[in-house]
Amino acid sequence: MIAGIYVWGRHKQKILAALERFGEFGVFEKEDEIGESRRPVRDTDHGFTGAANEPAAGEADAGGRVDELPREAVEEPPAGTSRALGAPFLIQLSVVKGGGGRFSGERLRDALIDLDLVYGEMGIFHRYDSAYREPLFSVASLVEPGTFPVNDMENFRTPGVVFFFQPAKVPDPLEVFDDLVDTCRGLAGALEGRVLDEHRAELTEARVIEMREILAEACEQS
Numbered sequence: 700m701i702a703g704i705y706v707w708g709r710h711k712q713k714i715l716a717a718l719e720r721f722g723e724f725g726v727f728e729k730e731d732e733i734g735e736s737r738r739p740v741r742d743t744d745h746g747f748t749g750a751a752n753e754p755a756a757g758e759a760d761a762g763g764r765v766d767e768l769p770r771e772a773v774e775e776p777p778a779g780t781s782r783a784l785g786a787p788f789l790i791q792l793s794v795v796k797g798g799g800g801r802f803s804g805e806r807l808r809d810a811l812i813d814l815d816l817v818y819g820e821m822g823i824f825h826r827y828d829s830a831y832r833e834p835l836f837s838v839a840s841l842v843e844p845g846t847f848p849v850n851d852m853e854n855f856r857t858p859g860v861v862f863f864f865q866p867a868k869v870p871d872p873l874e875v876f877d878d879l880v881d882t883c884r885g886l887a888g889a890l891e892g893r894v895l896d897e898h899r900a901e902l903t904e905a906r907v908i909e910m911r912e913i914l915a916e917a918c919e920q921s
Contacts, residue, residue: 802856828870841860
């Protein structure tokens with residue numbers, strides 16, 4: 700039990716850091732800002748970041764992508780850690796309700812549980828490893844601060860959820876990525892939602908392949 704508490708304590712800090720970083724990148728919506736336009740932010744070296752409300756460092760190119768974050772906004776990974784897999788790089792995908800609608804809290808909760816996601820500390824859902832000791836990826840609401848009121852889900856509505864993980868913190872990033880993509884698609888199918896990439900664009904098979912190739916290359920370099 701003591702070992703389990705220790706392991707969870709370490710991963711709790713990682714997930715808290717990820718949620719804080721999402722807040723900095725403007726991934727979460729505010730209740731009074733739902734539906735407002737936002738511009739994506741992309742790290743051109745690695746392809747994985749959050750979205751931001753503030754103007755990006757450069758103008759969008761022909762493909763709708765923008766320049767990378769200002770260097771001063773990107774913290775360096777710890778010594779001995781691959782920059783590609785180190786903080787602040789997170790992989791994220793979103794599942795949203797189309798047409799400006801919102802998911803019912805009860806249906807969302809049941810669908811997440813059906814997909815073997817577990818509600819845990821910090822008020823969000825997690826995919827755990829086979830021993831249920833370490834979270835592999837997490838799921839937060841797109842509405843700030845990202846938590847789910849699990850005891851009052853009948854009165855909860857959200858425009859979508861964001862799935863995320865930090866590759867450097869999981870034993871097999873490619874396996875986790877594949878599971879995350881499949882789970883996003885499963886949730887979208889169950890709730891008639893749409894899967895979006897980190898640019899809030901429809902997730903295509905080509906984009907999945909691109910993200911996986913970037914991740915595989917980063918893993919080889921780590």
